[in-house]
Amino acid sequence: MKITIDGHTIEVEPGTTILQAARMIGGASVPPTMCYYSKLKDCGGKCRCCLVEVTKGSERDPRPMPKLQPSCVTGAQDGMEVLSGNSQRVLDARKAVTEFLLINHPLDCPVCDQAGECNLQDLAMTNKDFKSRFKEQKVTTPSEDIGPYISLNKNRCILCYRCVKLAEQLTPNRVHGVLYRGDHAEISAYIHNAIDSDFSGNMIDVCPVGALTDRTFRFQSRVWFTKKFNAHRDCPHCSGKVVLWTFGNDVLRVTARKDEFSEVEEFICNECRFDHKKKEDWVVEGPHKFGKNSVLNINNNALAAPKEVEIQTEKLTLEGRDVDRKKISMKDVPMAHLEEKK
Amino acid sequence: MGKKILTEKINIPGIREYDVYRQNGGYKSVEKALKEMTPEQLVESVKASGLRGRGGAGFPVGMKWSFIDKKSGKPRHLLVNADESEPGTFKDRYLMEFIPHLLIEGAIVSSFALEANLSYIYIRGEYMFVFKILEKAIKEAYANGWLGKNILGTGYNLDLYVHCGAGAYICGEETAQIESLEGKRGNPRIKPPFPAVSGLWNEPTVVNNVESIASIPWITLNGGEEYAKIGIGRSTGTKLISASGHIKNPGVYEIEMGMTVDEFMNSDEYLGGMIDDRPLKALIPGGSSVQILPPQYIFKTANGDDRLMSYESWSDGGPVTGSSLGSGGFIVYNDTACIVRNTWNLSRFYHHESCGQCSPCREGTGWMEKILYRIEHGQGTEEDVDLLWDIQANIEGNTICPLGDAAAWPVAAAIRHFREEFEYHIRFPEKIKNRNHFREEPMEKVRQLLVK
Ligand SMILES: Cc1cc2nc3c(=O)[nH]c(=O)nc-3n(C[C@H](O)[C@H](O)[C@H](O)COP(=O)(O)O)c2cc1C
Ligand code: SF4
Ligand code: SF4
Ligand code: SF4
Ligand code: FES
Numbered sequence: 001m002k003i004t005i006d007g008h009t010i011e012v013e014p015g016t017t018i019l020q021a022a023r024m025i026g027g028a029s030v031p032p033t034m035c036y037y038s039k040l041k042d043c044g045g046k047c048r049c050c051l052v053e054v055t056k057g058s059e060r061d062p063r064p065m066p067k068l069q070p071s072c073v074t075g076a077q078d079g080m081e082v083l084s085g086n087s088q089r090v091l092d093a094r095k096a097v098t099e100f101l102l103i104n105h106p107l108d109c110p111v112c113d114q115a116g117e118c119n120l121q122d123l124a125m126t127n128k129d130f131k132s133r134f135k136e137q138k139v140t141t142p143s144e145d146i147g148p149y150i151s152l153n154k155n156r157c158i159l160c161y162r163c164v165k166l167a168e169q170l171t172p173n174r175v176h177g178v179l180y181r182g183d184h185a186e187i188s189a190y191i192h193n194a195i196d197s198d199f200s201g202n203m204i205d206v207c208p209v210g211a212l213t214d215r216t217f218r219f220q221s222r223v224w225f226t227k228k229f230n231a232h233r234d235c236p237h238c239s240g241k242v243v244l245w246t247f248g249n250d251v252l253r254v255t256a257r258k259d260e261f262s263e264v265e266e267f268i269c270n271e272c273r274f275d276h277k278k279k280e281d282w283v284v285e286g287p288h289k290f291g292k293n294s295v296l297n298i299n300n301n302a303l304a305a306p307k308e309v310e311i312q313t314e315k316l317t318l319e320g321r322d323v324d325r326k327k328i329s330m331k332d333v334p335m336a337h338l339e340e341k342k
Numbered sequence: 343m344g345k346k347i348l349t350e351k352i353n354i355p356g357i358r359e360y361d362v363y364r365q366n367g368g369y370k371s372v373e374k375a376l377k378e379m380t381p382e383q384l385v386e387s388v389k390a391s392g393l394r395g396r397g398g399a400g401f402p403v404g405m406k407w408s409f410i411d412k413k414s415g416k417p418r419h420l421l422v423n424a425d426e427s428e429p430g431t432f433k434d435r436y437l438m439e440f441i442p443h444l445l446i447e448g449a450i451v452s453s454f455a456l457e458a459n460l461s462y463i464y465i466r467g468e469y470m471f472v473f474k475i476l477e478k479a480i481k482e483a484y485a486n487g488w489l490g491k492n493i494l495g496t497g498y499n500l501d502l503y504v505h506c507g508a509g510a511y512i513c514g515e516e517t518a519q520i521e522s523l524e525g526k527r528g529n530p531r532i533k534p535p536f537p538a539v540s541g542l543w544n545e546p547t548v549v550n551n552v553e554s555i556a557s558i559p560w561i562t563l564n565g566g567e568e569y570a571k572i573g574i575g576r577s578t579g580t581k582l583i584s585a586s587g588h589i590k591n592p593g594v595y596e597i598e599m600g601m602t603v604d605e606f607m608n609s610d611e612y613l614g615g616m617i618d619d620r621p622l623k624a625l626i627p628g629g630s631s632v633q634i635l636p637p638q639y640i641f642k643t644a645n646g647d648d649r650l651m652s653y654e655s656w657s658d659g660g661p662v663t664g665s666s667l668g669s670g671g672f673i674v675y676n677d678t679a680c681i682v683r684n685t686w687n688l689s690r691f692y693h694h695e696s697c698g699q700c701s702p703c704r705e706g707t708g709w710m711e712k713i714l715y716r717i718e719h720g721q722g723t724e725e726d727v728d729l730l731w732d733i734q735a736n737i738e739g740n741t742i743c744p745l746g747d748a749a750a751w752p753v754a755a756a757i758r759h760f761r762e763e764f765e766y767h768i769r770f771p772e773k774i775k776n777r778n779h780f781r782e783e784p785m786e787k788v789r790q791l792l793v794k
Binding site for chain 2: 044045046047048049051066067068070073093096097099100101103104133134136137139158159161177178180181182183184185
């Protein structure tokens with residue numbers, strides 16, 4: 001089967017979606033995704049970020065589709081022609097969706113643990129040339145305690161349903177879901193059930209925003225200040241392949257590894273994620289690389305395996321930096337000059 | 343008097359009871375269908391009738407039936423959509439409340455045509471009293487051998503249940519209804535696959551409106567061709583119209599398709615003209631989801647033809663100067679009505695009823711409502727009207743289910759046809775504080791204020 005996206009033609013298997021085909025092509029043709037997740041079944045079609053324009057339905061039925069189609073749930077047809085990054089109509093629609101996602105979003109990136117690895121931030125940055133037109137009061141929802149490992153901030157939730165699908169497909173019992181309707185819909189563990197099962201921690205990784213974050217990592221560091229290493233351990237429950245987010249000798253956080261579309265490669269168990277916060281527990285493979293433009297690379301230049309780094313925070317704070325000490329002591333400022341001014 | 347198909351017997355005393363219904367020719371179509379016809383013949387006859395779905399979209403019923411997947415050998419289902427939650431629409435209730443056996447009769451014949459052995463009626467939770475009427479009627483039908491095992495000794499089995507919704511408009515959308523019936527949250531599914539291939543419990547399912555199904559007994563007894571003779575063009579048969587608003591005789595009417603709007607509005611047999619003889623200001627012809635029209639496009643289309651009560655005529659002119667027959671919720675406004683307030687009210691409804699799955703509808707409906715609230719309450723700004731226009735355009739066509747469109751269209755049409763009223767609200771917040779502002783100062787008098 002042949003499908004052409006933004007002028008690039010590729011050969012795909014029947015059953016491939018437009019989005020998957022676009023990802024094979026890569027570059028500016030890849031639509032942004034906020035709800036689709038290739039590792040979860042029936043996940044997608046909700047956020048409408050991945051809209052594309054189908055200019056030719058298929059070889060058999062060449063009519064164009066009048067509406068923009070969500071590429072993540074629309075199957076490729078033989079001879080289909082699609083515009084993604086090359087269509088102003090598509091870009092406008094995606095921008096509109098971005099605006100919709102942001103109007104009730106708290107935008108508290110400065111205090112949000114997801115900042116730096118947030119899909120919504122990325123989406124907003126690709127559509128940055130607009131000012132908010134939203135003057136109304138935002139919808140807010142109080143947070144809820146869902147156990148010791150995961151922190152839920154409902155205001156940041158974009159209702160992508162990824163965590164719901166994950167809980168359905170990976171954990172024995174789904175104890176959380178979506179309550180209410182419309183813009184008051186919220187993720188909730190009904191009657192405040194703690195979400196606690198062997199694989200529940202993966203919800204943190206699939207959440208595209210900072211609605212679900214790791215409670216054991218909460219406010220410990222900005223993600224770009226940490227060094228990230230691929231590591232593994234022999235785990236009886238999962239593949240044990242993880243990323244360690246470290247600062248000095250401390251493992252601040254353990255997550256699954258993500259691919260270039262910021263999707264988890266292999267889900268990991270809660271034991272790996274929450275109970276092994278010591279470097280000795282892991283075989284470190286080397287630095288973890290992120291996409292070219294990710295801020296997360298900033299602190300990741302060391303290519304060698306980690307050396308023991310001694311952090312002398314307190315000592316340095318007390319002594320201060322050399323240049324500052326000199327500046328503050330103002331030894332070069334002639335007193336006479338000051339007196340003259342009086 | 344026009345031809346009556348659905349409401350012909352509705353005024354017979356006691357018709358709600360099985361015995362009276364049967365004595366008046368009830369369940370004859372089941373006898374004919376099961377004993378004399380094959381499912382294929384039934385589908386053909388409904389195809390020939392040209393009957394179009396009465397739930398709003400007007401999709402030909404026979405065609406939908408012929409799509410149902412019979413090859414896979416999976417069990418098939420008929421789901422009768424009695425959710426009727428569209429503001430302005432109250433026709434299905436009338437049928438179910440007063441002549442419940444007609445729907446059951448239609449459901450049996452339709453299920454037989456689809457070769458379904460397990461069918462459901464999904465009724466909105468607010469119709470609890472109608473639910474009880476249906477339950478009783480179904481019991482009577484079981485007791486008299488019209489439902490259950492080996493109906494009329496033909497070997498055909500059918501179980502029919504009524505299921506009560508819990509008060510969500512979105513559960514009227516066919517796939518949301520299926521989810522709800524399965525016991526899940528009523529979120530519309532992403533199509534394809536369509537219910538005819540994978541519906542209830544992933545089995546082939548046909549969803550049809552109450553009125554569509556209630557038309558089936560007559561079509562079965564008299565033949566599809568006879569039905570197709572009634573009406574006009576591709577709008578065949580009769581249609582129930584539920585009329586409300588500023589008219590002399592509100593209520594449910596059965597009309598032959600093709601009647602002029604003028605006759606329907608003004609003749610004494612039907613709506614009897616405007617209440618207090620005040621002037622007509624606007625009309626919503628097919629339930630709150632369709633475009634509101636100003637007087638110049640109500641009785642005549644944009645190119646001067648008579649506007650008729652038919653699918654084609656109402657949509658003549660597209661969204662710009664036309665509207666849609668929709669579900670037949672006919673809402674009439676006179677000059678005292680405030681279009682801004684009305685639009686806000688409709689927006690509030692869609693905001694409340696959006697299921698919240700897809701971002702444009704979830705966020706957009708709330709946003710529009712908040713802006714309209716501000717305009718109506720004297721806090722609008724000049725940019726608001728254009729902003730509203732942008733928001734509705736960004737929702738329309740970009741959502742999972744048509745509720746997004748249904749929320750966008752009324753706003754678009756109100757701005758298109760009544761923009762000056764929005765501007766008046768924004769520029770003269772003091773005047774519109776008085777809820778009777780249009781009664782005391784009609785638009786004609788204040789229009790010149792808007793010219794800067
Ligand atoms: C938001 C929404 C609400 C709907 N509500 C109803 C309803 O209350 N009753 C109904 O019969 N159809 C309703 N529909 C239409 C159904 O999805 C479906 O098209 C219809 O039941 C099919 O029956 P028909 O072909 O006989 O019209 C609704 C559709 C949408 C998108
Ligand atoms: S979820 Fe993303 S966009 Fe939202 S506050 Fe957190 S970092 Fe910012
Ligand atoms: S909590 Fe996160 S993963 Fe779950 S629906 Fe909200 S945004 Fe999606
Ligand atoms: S359009 Fe609205 S009601 Fe329909 S699926 Fe999307 S959010 Fe739900
Ligand atoms: S990624 Fe396709 S709709 Fe969300």
